Amino acid sequence: MAVAHARISVVIADDEPVVREGLRLILETQRDLAVVGGAGDGHEAVQLCVELRPDVLLLDVRMPSGDGIWVLGELADKRLLGGDGTRVLMLTTFSADEYIDEALGAGASGFLLKSSSYEEVLSGVRATARGDGSLSPSVARRVIDGYVASRASRPVDASDAARLVGLTGRERSVLELVGEGLNNLEIAERLAVSEHTVKSHVSRLLAKTGCRDRGQAAALARRSQGF
Structure with missing residues (x-):
């Protein structure tokens, strides 16, 4: 049924x-x-x-x-x-x-x-x-351009840096791609892993950074300039 x-x-x-x-x-x-x-x-x-x-x-x-x-x-x-x-x-x-x-x-x-x-x-x-x-797509391009520009022009905020300390290297990679506006499937293809694995990484990085959702995580990634 x-x-x-x-x-x-x-x-x-x-x-x-x-x-x-x-x-x-x-x-x-x-x-x-x-x-x-x-x-x-x-x-x-x-x-x-x-x-x-x-x-x-x-x-x-x-x-x-x-x-x-x-x-x-x-x-x-x-x-x-x-x-x-x-x-x-x-x-x-x-x-x-x-x-x-x-x-x-x-x-x-x-x-x-x-x-x-x-x-x-x-x-x-x-x-x-x-x-x-x-x-x-055009909004994503603007967000990415702004993110890249911020990496070259601003130091990492100390409070943001502290939120990233507990992330693994792979979680940081996922966070950066979330900041670029990619969804789970696109991130999985970029990193050559399963979509389920990406979802697990996203859940863990949200918990570790205290971000409420992907929108906040994306904003954190952009502010962090690649940590």
């Missing part, structure tokens, strides 16, 4: 009704995804997350009555962000959005361009629900 799997619940928060409706139509074509709510501003997004506890929040960076960064802070304060709570996939119009680094550092699991393809939207939501996080 087949076992029914729970659907991934999603709340869409964007101040443009046409964007919310377009994303809803894309997601609801899939049996494993369920749109459970829509919000037009930051306060409404927080309220829906408190009431519905969705698996994923698709969150516009720029919204009235509390932008995406504010929403991340509110969810973190309420202990609803990441882990067993709601994982957040940010929405942005431009790959050079000035809020990308701040949002990832605040706990967002990834960034999705509003111009992303149908397939990118679906894979991004599923990856975020799994805890892998997701970055649109």
